[in-house]
Amino acid sequence: MADLYEVLLVDGGTRWHAGWLVDDDTETDLLLRDHGRVPVFISRAGLEHQAQQHGLEVQEDLPDEIDLDLGGWLTNGMPLPPTAEVSELWHLLYDDPDAGRALSGEQLGEAYDDLVEEEPDWFAVHGPHARTAMADAVQRLRAVLHPS
Numbered sequence: 001m002a003d004l005y006e007v008l009l010v011d012g013g014t015r016w017h018a019g020w021l022v023d024d025d026t027e028t029d030l031l032l033r034d035h036g037r038v039p040v041f042i043s044r045a046g047l048e049h050q051a052q053q054h055g056l057e058v059q060e061d062l063p064d065e066i067d068l069d070l071g072g073w074l075t076n077g078m079p080l081p082p083t084a085e086v087s088e089l090w091h092l093l094y095d096d097p098d099a100g101r102a103l104s105g106e107q108l109g110e111a112y113d114d115l116v117e118e119e120p121d122w123f124a125v126h127g128p129h130a131r132t133a134m135a136d137a138v139q140r141l142r143a144v145l146h147p148s
Contacts, residue, residue, distance in 0.1 A: 007092065012072030074135045080123050087115050093137040102137035
């Protein structure tokens with residue numbers, strides 16, 4: 001059975017719903033999409049309908065929350081968030097067909113490898129370039145959000 005998680009992104013004073021993550025025990029977690037768009041649900045009934053359409057079973061409890069708090073790093077460059085938060089957001093964005101394009105390229109691939117390997121000076125070496133690319137990816141993702 002697949003698990004469903006709400007993805008909330010917090011950056012500085014901005015907080016937004018980034019979609020629903022489907023984790024079906026495969027190696028890839030996917031943001032739930034409908035006709036190429038990330039559905040944003042304003043009600044439990046909307047979520048249940050979408051899950052039914054995709055053949056997913058919604059548990060009685062509300063979906064677990066993945067709360068990525070970057071503290072303003074995407075928009076202001078400071079403070080530096082934990083690398084685990086950056087890695088998790090990068091992973092979600094990279095697999096997205098719209099947002100992932102902003103994170104492609106050899107230089108960013110090396111930055112992600114160093115991030116996963118927890119290079120101690122990652123923010124000094126890759127931070128500015130990666131932050132700009134991730135902010136662009138987030139904007140691409142936000143451009144496809146729509147209420148259902």
